[in-house]
Structures are given as structure tokens and as C-alpha cells.
Amino acid sequence: xxxxxxxxxxxxxxxxxxxxxxxxxxxxxxxxxxxxxxxxxxxxxxxxxxxxxxxxxxxxxxxxxxxxxxxxxxxxxxxxxxxxxxxxxxxxxxxxxxxxxxxxxxxxxxxxxxxxxxxxxxxxxxxxxxxxxxxxxxxx
Amino acid sequence: xxxxxxxxxxxxxxxxxxxxxxxxxxxxxxxxxxxxxxxxxxxxxxxxxxxxxxxxxxxxxxxxxxxxxxxxxxxxxxxxxxxxxxxxxxxxxxxxxxxxxxxxxxxxxxxxxxxxxxxxxxxxxxxxxxxxxxxxxxxxxxxx
Numbered sequence: 664x665x666x667x668x669x670x671x672x673x674x675x676x677x678x679x680x681x682x683x684x685x686x687x688x689x690x691x692x693x694x695x696x697x698x699x700x701x702x703x704x705x706x707x708x709x710x711x712x713x714x715x716x717x718x719x720x721x722x723x724x725x726x727x728x729x730x731x732x733x734x735x736x737x738x739x740x741x742x743x744x745x746x747x748x749x750x751x752x753x754x755x756x757x758x759x760x761x762x763x764x765x766x767x768x769x770x771x772x773x774x775x776x777x778x779x780x781x782x783x784x785x786x787x788x789x790x791x792x793x794x795x796x797x798x799x800x801x802x803x
Numbered sequence: 804x805x806x807x808x809x810x811x812x813x814x815x816x817x818x819x820x821x822x823x824x825x826x827x828x829x830x831x832x833x834x835x836x837x838x839x840x841x842x843x844x845x846x847x848x849x850x851x852x853x854x855x856x857x858x859x860x861x862x863x864x865x866x867x868x869x870x871x872x873x874x875x876x877x878x879x880x881x882x883x884x885x886x887x888x889x890x891x892x893x894x895x896x897x898x899x900x901x902x903x904x905x906x907x908x909x910x911x912x913x914x915x916x917x918x919x920x921x922x923x924x925x926x927x928x929x930x931x932x933x934x935x936x937x938x939x940x941x942x943x944x945x946x947x
Contacts, residue, residue, distance in 0.1 A: 670833045671857035675864020676871065678826035678838060678909075683872055683879055685819020686812060691882035695810050697938040702807035706816040711912060713820025714827065718917030721828030726918060731835030738835050739918070742905065745925050752903025753911070753926040757933015759896030762941070763885045766908040767901060768840040768865065770894070773881050775866035780883035780890055787891040791898020792845050 666733050679772050685710040688772045690764025697761050827913050830861070839910020840865070841901035904930075 686692040687710055695704035728737055760766050765773070765784050773781030827838040834857060847858045869878055885893065901907040904926050906915060911930075915923020 667834055668856045668860040672860040672864040674826045674830040674838060675861035676868055677822055679865045679868020680872060681819045681822030681826060683868060684822060685816050689881050691884060694938055697934045698942055699935050700939055700943055702805055704807045704810040706812045709813050709816040710820035713817040714824035714913045715917050717821055717824025718827050718913055721832055722918035725831045732833050735835045743922055745922055748903050749926055750929050752900045753929035754933045755896045756900030756904060756907060757930035758937045759893040759900060761934040761937025763890050763893035768909050771865045772868055776869035776878060776881055778881050778883060783887050784890045784894040787894025788898035791895040792848050792902050795899050795902035
């Protein structure tokens with residue numbers, strides 16, 4: 664195990680704790696946030712706010728560097744297109760998120776807690792990603 | 804709009820958000836990588852040479868979180884009320900959708916908004932709209 668691998672593990676672990684502590688890993692809490700026209704729980708807006716407050720200065724620094732601290736090149740997305748793929752993909756994702764209350768990170772964290780429903784969700788999500796991969800190969 | 808003050812947990816939400824921001828800041832500054840969970844998982848499924856190590860380690864960190872948390876403190880409740888068919892439909896939509904959009908709540912919502920990317924802002928507004936609209940239809944039109 665090298666430093667890059669250990670560092671990625673640490674990031675994943677802190678991310679996991681953040682999802683658990685914030686309530687994002689609890690689908691019922693997420694659905695309470697998405698239920699704007701019912702009894703609305705605004706908590707999760709603060710999750711995004713807290714995350715961006717820390718992320719903003721970090722990404723400002725990252726954008727000025729060519730290499731990360733451990734020496735790897737800085738990988739920042741170069742794609743700037745606002746196209747149909749982005750918007751329709753995001754819409755499909757949002758509908759799925761609203762159906763179950765799970766987005767990818769919380770689904771994985773809750774399956775780490777061995778919740779059967781989360782395991783079912785993650786298996787379906789992985790299948791969806793494999794379907795995408797097959798569709799992409801066919802168009803190439 | 805009717806705010807559910809009993810369910811409102813501003814302190815844990817904010818503190819959890821700060822941890823998520825720290826994890827994303829750590830990964831970009833130390834490793835030079837975006838902490839986008841759908842992207843990392845999609846990368847693993849594509850078996851990208853040279854990326855497997857860090858991608859797998861990040862995923863293991865996410866999965867190990869609850870077990871390590873439980874060593875020190877009771878796990879917070881995880882309430883899943885959706886049926887298996889709904890969870891399967893949701894998972895398929897999330898899997899395909901996030902790969903087409905090249906990102907989810909973490910990649911576009913946290914990392915993308917943190918670097919002020921207009922593309923990520925468009926993605927975030929779109930999936931938030933999808934989530935709000937779906938819950939509105941399911942809970943208030945269909946009454947499920």
C-alpha cells in the first residue's frame with residue numbers, strides 16, 4: 664500500500680462519517696428534505712452549505728496547482744458542455760433519488776451497515792452503470 | 804411551505820457537511836482527484852489501469868465507515884421504507900443517470916459547486932428538481 668492509496672482510504676472514511684453524521688445516509692431524512700410541499704425538513708441544505716464552505720477554498724488552491732501534495736498530477740474535469748447527456752442524466756438520477764431517498768454515496772455507506780434495502784439499491788445501481796457501459800461501447 | 808421543526812437537525816447536518824467538505828478537500832489536495840462517488844464507482848467498473856488502487860481504497864473507506872463508527876458510538880438510524888421493486892427501479896435510474904451526467908450529489912453537488920463550475924450547477928439544479936418533483940408526485944399526487 665502506497666501513500667496515494669492510504670490517502671484515498673482516509674478520504675472515503677471521512678466522507679462516510681460525514682454522510683452518517685449529517686443524516687444523508689438515512690433515506691427517510693433525505694425524503695423529508697425532498698418533500699418541499701409536505702412537512703419539510705430543511706436540514707440537508709446545511710449539509711451542502713457546510714461541505715461547500717470547506718470545499719471552496721480547497722478547490723481554489725487546487726486550481727492553481729499542477730500537482731497534488733502526494734505528487735500525482737491534478738485531475739480537474741475539463742468538460743464544460745451543458746448538453747442533453749448532462750441534463751437528461753441528472754434528471755433520471757434525480758427521479759431515482761426521489762423514489763428511494765438514496766444517492767450513490769449514502770447507498771454504499773448504508774450497505775456497509777449491511778442494510779438489506781441498501782444492498783438491493785447498490786446492486787441495481789451497479790447494474791445501471793454496467794448498462795451505461797454497454798450502451799457506450801455500442802455507440803463507439 | 805410547512806417546516807417540520809421536530810425533524811430539523813441543523814448542527815449534525817452542518818457538522819456532517821463540514822466532514823464531507825473535508826473529505827473532498829483532502830482527496831483533491833492530497834491525491835488530485837475529485838471525490839465523485841458515481842465517477843469513482845464507474846471507474847472501478849471500467850477497470851481503469853493505474854486508477855484501481857485509489858478508487859478501491861476510497862470505496863473501502865466508504866464501506867468501512869459504519870463498522871468503524873459503531874466501535875465508538877451507536878450508528879444513527881437508517882430508515883428504508885421503499886419496497887424492493889422501488890429500490891431496484893431507483894438504483895437503475897441512479898446508476899444510468901449519474902454515469903450519463905458524469906456525476907452525482909458528491910461530484911457535481913459538492914466538488915463541482917466548490918469549484919464554481921456552471922456545468923455542475925446545471926446538473927445540481929436538474930437533479931434537485933427531479934428529486935423534489937418525484938417526491939411531490941409520489942407523496943401528494945399518488946398519495947403513496
